[in-house]
Amino acid sequence: TQLLEQSPQFLSIQEGENLTVYCNSSSVFSSLQWYRQEPGEGPVLLVTVVTGGEVKKLKRLTFQFGDARKDSSLHITAAQPGDTGLYLCAGVKGGGKLIFGQGTELSVKP
Amino acid sequence: DTAVSQTPKYLVTQMGNDKSIKCEQNLGHDTMYWYKQDSKKFLKIMFSYNNKELIINETVPNRFSPKSPDKAHLNLHINSLELGDSAVYFCATRGEGPAQETQYFGPGTRLLVL
Numbered sequence: 272t273q274l275l276e277q278s279p280q281f282l283s284i285q286e287g288e289n290l291t292v293y294c295n296s297s298s299v300f301s302s303l304q305w306y307r308q309e310p311g312e313g314p315v316l317l318v319t320v321v322t323g324g325e326v327k328k329l330k331r332l333t334f335q336f337g338d339a340r341k342d343s344s345l346h347i348t349a350a351q352p353g354d355t356g357l358y359l360c361a362g363v364k365g366g367g368k369l370i371f372g373q374g375t376e377l378s379v380k381p
Numbered sequence: 382d383t384a385v386s387q388t389p390k391y392l393v394t395q396m397g398n399d400k401s402i403k404c405e406q407n408l409g410h411d412t413m414y415w416y417k418q419d420s421k422k423f424l425k426i427m428f429s430y431n432n433k434e435l436i437i438n439e440t441v442p443n444r445f446s447p448k449s450p451d452k453a454h455l456n457l458h459i460n461s462l463e464l465g466d467s468a469v470y471f472c473a474t475r476g477e478g479p480a481q482e483t484q485y486f487g488p489g490t491r492l493l494v495l
Contacts, residue, residue: 302482304482308422311488311489312488312489313385313471313473313486313487313488313489314424314471314486315486316483316484316485319482319483357422359424363482366429366436366437367412367429367475367482367484368426368429368437369426369484370426371423371424371425373421373422373423374422374423374424376422
């Protein structure tokens, strides 16, 4: 059973454009995380959001956790080629168990 | 001084063979995981160990057997390899205290079963 729906699965944009990735679930999570994975490497944690309605910023990346703690979004402003990669959202369950979304493959062309 | 390391990085083998993947961490964390990432990049947890004890087993076939000889190592042994086992396998550890929400992933082992 897929608990986290992530969209879009693929995104190809030009440098300088803005984009938003969505992560939706029917389940409530204690927290939600966003990871970035580059080719040939493991995922690296970008952020953890814990409180419903929480907004966190990491330079040009803005992460939001829904009020009901079931959904989240990642917004990138003025995307750069260095942002290219696979973005994964993950809901955190008990014992640190992560439930991942399908991932969004982002390609930013110069 | 890689925090989480895996060997080998690439593994190509024939169907029916038995193989092992090794994971070592130098972070001193108690909790370690194995994940499987399929060809569509979907990442799913397989096992979790805490201080050498199995905590999570996500209905993985019995052909997969994790072994933790000590707190710094969590190896994955796979018997009778099948075509569907082809994937990237990631080892990860979980931070503690203020960083307990953070998981640190290894670089992955790319397994191809022919």
